[in-house]
Amino acid sequence: MSRPPPSRSGALATPTITNADGEEQCPICKTLRYMNPTMVFLINTCYHPLCNNCVDRLFENGPNQCPYVNCHLTLRKRAFRTPTFADLTVEREVDIRRRVAAVFNKTEADFESLRDYNDYLDMVESLTMDLVYGDERAHRAADTKLRAWEDEHRAEIERNRRQGERAREQTKKHFAAEQKAAAARRAEVAKLEEEERREKARQREEDLDMLASAPQGMANKVLLKKRGQERAEAAAEREAAALRRAAAAASGEFTIKGLKKKPTATTASVADDTGPYAPFGNINLRPSRYVVQDRYKNEILDGLRSDSAQLAGGYSFAEYYSRALFEAFAGLAVFVADEKGLDSLREVATVEAGMAAADEPSVSLDGTADVRTKGGTTRGPAEDSEGDVQMADAVGPEPATTPMDVEAF
Known part of the structure; x- marks a missing residue:
């Protein structure tokens, strides 16, 4: 576990580039950004910000001392860089943590127990906090310990660094492969959508032709039968696509990250043997064509709600609602004539009789x-x-x- 950070009073001071008026100003040459919109602030190992003009002027002829008071570090022009964060305290902490992580680069696999790994992490975090927020004495002791550890475990650090690079390279390749597979899937989906659009246009033309050539009074029947055939073809195509996806998953092709792997025949049988009992075979019995509400406006049922003689027998209004809606929607999109395969003359007679009635x-x-x-x-x-x-x-x-x-x- 990491300890809470100590007071920032012991941390190294990082001056700000904002003056009392809230304007960005170089602490050395006092140039305002309003006067020089292209001014860029740079930092070095001491994290004292300087504008690019001051860096060019002070370090043009070679290494020079930091112009800040009480800073005696010798700086080089090539070591100046643009800070990533606006808060230089955060910039300094990130750099220190990056330096510590490069030295203490062990992983959990390098330890025999989780307790040893947690103690190692606690030691690293304590040393990091001393480097970031400790006073001069704690900072010096932590820096000495860091250098001693680096000298003592140099070979191990190098070996862990190479392993980390290989792991990052594998992660990068895997990510690139996932992106490539995702691009291929998007292209396939776009192709399927284009084919579906063309198929719909073709089917529309066929429907219009069939309606134009259909016998009198049979237009509605012909259209319904045509749509039934289209639904059957679409269902067959969906089943074929599902089989292709299952075969692709079993052959070891790329998988989508975050999704579970589809079980094979053997794993599915094992899962069926060891899994919980499903009374309906995992069939979803929830109605898909309607939603049963808690209450409907019905004068007869409203009177029965207050009748204790009706409620005493366990009358369920929800069951009545479910049964009524189920019976109302049962049989929709089911065409008996199509399933029985009746001849055209009997179909025409049936339609004409319905129209006459x-x-x-x-x-x-x-x-x-x-x-x-x-x-x-x-x-x-x-x-x-x-x-x-x-x-x-x-x-x-x-x-x-x-x-x-x-x-x-």
Whole structure:
């Protein structure tokens, strides 16, 4: 465990480049950024910021002493660099931690127990805190210990450094391979989307041609049958794509990071033997076409909610809602004629009979049949003897049919 950082009073002072007015100013030549917008601040091993003009002027002829008061370090021009962080205290701490990590570069695999590895990490963190926040005495002792460790374990440090480089190189190659595989997958998806777009355009043209050449009154039936065939083909294509992905995973190709590996036949059988019991074989029985609400507006059910005689028997409103919705949605997108393979003549007769029964006769209170036509006229008992001829005349021309999109359900 690492100890809390001591007070910053013992840390090396890092001057700021902002004056009292909040403007960036060089501490040596007092040049404001307002006067020189291209001014760049540079730092050296002492972390004292200087503008690029001061660096060129003071260190043009070779090494020179740092111009800051009480700083006696000899600096070279080539050692100046642009800081990464605006806070030079953070910049200094990052550099120190990078230096310590280059010397203490052991990993958990180099220790026999986790306790030894944690003690090693605690020692490294304590030494780092002394270098960053310790006073002059603690800083000097930590620096001496760091140099002694580096001299004593030089060969081991070099060996760990090479191993770390190889590990980073392997990680870089793996990341590049993942990027390449992701690019290939994106290209394949784009290709599939383009093919799907073209297929939809082709199917639309085929639908229009079939509707134009379909018999009278069969346009809706032809369209529904065509869409059923398209759904069957799409389902077969999805199954084939799933099989291809499973085969690719089993052959050892690239996998997506973060996703579980698909089990093979042997691993799946073992998992089935050792896994928990699934009563429905992991089938999701949750309805996909509707969502059951907690309450619906219904006068009859609202009255039953306060009837203790009904509630005493364990009547469940949720079960009633589920059963009613299930029965309402059951059978949608299922075409019996397509599954039975009925001939075209019987299909035409069925459709025409359904269209002829659009206006059903209603029985009045006196027992007479009251047939209302689309024109609003009423047929009495005396007109029933005219037979089907007047019935066909009353029905009038064939109503315009609108294609029903079954997939919307």
